[in-house]
Amino acid sequence: DVVMTQYPLSLPVTLGQPASISCRSNQSLVYSDGNTYLNWFQLRPGQTPRRLISKVSNRDSGVPDRFSGSGSGTDFTLKISRVEAEDVAIYYCTQGTHWPPGTFGQGTMLGIK
Amino acid sequence: QVQLVESGGGVVQPGESLRLSCAASGYIFENYAMQWVRQTPGKGLERVAAISYDENTIHYADSVKGRFTISRDNSKNTLHLQMNSLRPDDTALYFCARDSNFDFWGQGTLVTVS
Numbered sequence: 001d002v003v004m005t006q007y008p009l010s011l012p013v014t015l016g017q018p019a020s021i022s023c024r025s026n027q028s029l030v031y032s033d034g035n036t037y038l039n040w041f042q043l044r045p046g047q048t049p050r051r052l053i054s055k056v057s058n059r060d061s062g063v064p065d066r067f068s069g070s071g072s073g074t075d076f077t078l079k080i081s082r083v084e085a086e087d088v089a090i091y092y093c094t095q096g097t098h099w100p101p102g103t104f105g106q107g108t109m110l111g112i113k
Numbered sequence: 114q115v116q117l118v119e120s121g122g123g124v125v126q127p128g129e130s131l132r133l134s135c136a137a138s139g140y141i142f143e144n145y146a147m148q149w150v151r152q153t154p155g156k157g158l159e160r161v162a163a164i165s166y167d168e169n170t171i172h173y174a175d176s177v178k179g180r181f182t183i184s185r186d187n188s189k190n191t192l193h194l195q196m197n198s199l200r201p202d203d204t205a206l207y208f209c210a211r212d213s214n215f216d217f218w219g220q221g222t223l224v225t226v227s
Contacts, residue, residue, distance in 0.1 A: 037214055039215065041215070043152070048208070048218050048220050048221065049158065049208065049210075049215070049218050060216075092157070094215060096212075100170060100171075100213070101163055101172045101174070106157065
């Protein structure tokens with residue numbers, strides 16, 4: 001199975017400040033069709049997991065543009081340009097390139113300082 | 114719109130069984146892979162089982178292999194997870210999710226083994 005490693009695991013951020021979460025895979029996530037199936041999810045307390053980003057940098061419908069994804073190959077980043085209170089959540093990266101299975105990172109807990 | 118609705122969770126004793134279901138609507142169910150994922154406070158999100166659109170590919174997490182069985186009924190737009198020999202560490206909120214890239218999720222069904 002592909003191993004996904006996220007860091008940091010805990011990220012306290014001041015409201016209005018940027019935040020960045022990194023995700024690294026132990027294999028390239030470039031699929032034979034040329035796409036890179038790296039996704040980012042948000043898990044708020046008591047809510048259903050929500051996909052924010054697919055294929056490295058494509059925001060899902062309704063996702064605020066303060067969320068952005070970047071990266072290639074094995075190294076990826078989720079950035080929040082200005083953290084808001086509603087962004088308090090656990091963030092996961094996951095890959096769909098080497099499926100099955102779709103492996104998750106350990107999760108990064110974003111909180112407010 | 115895409116909807117996934119899980120059911121079948123409950124409280125059981127160790128060693129007992131449960132069958133979870135996930136009713137899908139709003140899209141062509143037979144065209145998509147499906148997955149079960151569980152959430153626990155201590156372990157976060159953990160993939161449990163996955164099945165391809167045509168059932169030709171099935172995968173289980175090592176922690177459930179031999180005890181859980183994933184299946185789908187494309188005629189009824191339903192995904193199932195048969196869970197046997199349940200253990201306390203199977204206690205979790207179980208979600209079904211669509212596609213190998215988890216684009217849609219249900220609201221979850223709670224399984225408590227105690």
